[in-house]
Amino acid sequence: xxxxxxxxxxxxxxxxxxxxxxxxxxxxxxxxxxxxxxxxxxxxxxxxxxxxxxxxxxxxxxxxxxxxxxxxxxxxxxxxxxxxxxxxxxxxxxxxxxxxxxxxxxxxxxxxxxxxxxx
Amino acid sequence: xxxxxxxxxxxxxxxxxxxxxxxxxxxxxxxxxxxxxxxxxxxxxxxxxxxxxxxxxxxxxxxxxxxxxxxxxxxxxxxxxxxxxxxxxxxxxxxxxxxxxxxxxxxxxxxxxxxxxxxxxxxxxxxxxxxxxxxxxxxxxxxxxxxxxxxxxxxxxxxxxxxxxxxxxxxxxxxxxxxxxxxxxxxxxxxxxxxxxxxxxxxxxxxxxxxxxxxxxxxxxxxxxxxxxxxxxxxxxxxxxxxxxxxxxxxxxxxxxxxxxxxxxxxxxxxxxxxxxxxxxxxx
Numbered sequence: 001x002x003x004x005x006x007x008x009x010x011x012x013x014x015x016x017x018x019x020x021x022x023x024x025x026x027x028x029x030x031x032x033x034x035x036x037x038x039x040x041x042x043x044x045x046x047x048x049x050x051x052x053x054x055x056x057x058x059x060x061x062x063x064x065x066x067x068x069x070x071x072x073x074x075x076x077x078x079x080x081x082x083x084x085x086x087x088x089x090x091x092x093x094x095x096x097x098x099x100x101x102x103x104x105x106x107x108x109x110x111x112x113x114x115x116x117x118x119x
Numbered sequence: 120x121x122x123x124x125x126x127x128x129x130x131x132x133x134x135x136x137x138x139x140x141x142x143x144x145x146x147x148x149x150x151x152x153x154x155x156x157x158x159x160x161x162x163x164x165x166x167x168x169x170x171x172x173x174x175x176x177x178x179x180x181x182x183x184x185x186x187x188x189x190x191x192x193x194x195x196x197x198x199x200x201x202x203x204x205x206x207x208x209x210x211x212x213x214x215x216x217x218x219x220x221x222x223x224x225x226x227x228x229x230x231x232x233x234x235x236x237x238x239x240x241x242x243x244x245x246x247x248x249x250x251x252x253x254x255x256x257x258x259x260x261x262x263x264x265x266x267x268x269x270x271x272x273x274x275x276x277x278x279x280x281x282x283x284x285x286x287x288x289x290x291x292x293x294x295x296x297x298x299x300x301x302x303x304x305x306x307x308x309x310x311x312x313x314x315x316x317x318x319x320x321x322x323x324x325x326x327x328x329x330x331x332x333x334x335x336x337x338x339x340x341x342x343x344x345x346x347x348x349x350x351x352x353x354x355x356x357x358x359x360x361x362x363x364x365x366x367x368x369x370x371x372x373x374x375x376x377x378x379x380x381x382x383x384x385x386x387x388x389x390x391x392x393x394x395x396x397x398x399x400x401x402x403x
Binding site: 022026110117 | 132135226232233236240241254261269370372373376
């Protein structure tokens with residue numbers, strides 16, 4: 001029994017990073033931690049993670065793609081909202097459904113704008 | 120050191136706060152050392168006070184409050200120095216329960232910075248109450264606007280502050296960097312020469328400075344969530360000498376003569392949610 005090596009490594013995202021994952025650059029810390037692990041298979045455990053931003057979800061998926069030849073990475077125990085964010089961003093990487101937004105603002109001079117504050 | 124008397128806003132609207140902000144920084148040279156006089160102020164919101172805090176922190180300028188009636192409020196929110204660690208944030212929140220301190224997010228702090236931002240967001244939606252979907256709706260714009268700072272501003276520090284006004288039943292949030300601003304980002308990353316007004320338009324059209332086509336929606340989607348899901352009472356975005364002011368489905372672009380904010384200021388006002396919130400349509 002002593003020679004059996006655990007094949008999976010579990011990384012608690014909330015302990016390593018935070019309970020809300022916002023920034024794209026923070027995923028670099030996770031990537032470095034994964035690269036230090038000897039195990040081929042790594043579970044990224046999203047228990048206690050309340051929210052993942054769209055940008056962080058995108059960075060997570062890119063990291064998974066970068067490491068896929070060396071590691072099997074699984075996202076586990078994510079809540080409904082986190083899972084949904086990861087699914088939407090993953091789907092958009094394959095088939096983007098987003099249309100560029102329309103933006104047709106009115107141009108206004110500063111005096112007219114500030115007069116409104118008094119209205 | 121030049122003394123700048125911050126003018127009292129004409130009322131509590133975001134545009135009135137913006138006017139005071141404009142007059143405060145009008146005719147200021149880049150990185151000029153200033154002494155801000157806050158003695159005329161009897162009420163401030165994040166859009167006015169956070170840029171002053173960021174400027175002081177960034178230039179080692181100073182301030183004086185005199186006999187201002189907001190002196191004790193400014194002490195409670197940690198003005199002007201702010202807090203840059205989880206322990207300081209928690210100490211202040213414990214001491215002054217309904218006040219969130221000005222928070223300084225430093226890129227180099229890595230996971231600690233992420234935890235400080237998480238604490239800030241958690242405090243915000245705790246104040247807003249346990250409405251279904253509020254966590255996502257509150258976290259999305261804060262997260263996307265802060266990550267923008269560290270990706271695009273070329274500055275390693277961001278400033279964030281929020282204040283809930285129980286008698287007015289709304290929350291104001293402001294997020295700031297003192298980095299290169301949108302126009303310089305487009306010039307340096309894509310070789311585009313744009314005015315500040317045109318650079319804001321590019322941002323709002325989802326045209327990222329990054330090459331991946333699925334990027335560039337952070338600010339635009341955040342604004343939609345603030346306006347349409349959180350029923351926001353206003354959204355202000357300033358970069359360089361230009362600003363976008365959005366309210367009641369109206370979007371206006373304005374140039375600010377003799378004014379230049381080195382970086383980006385984003386401020387918005389949201390009413391306390393009264394029913395469930397759903398941001399899912401804005402994720403597709």
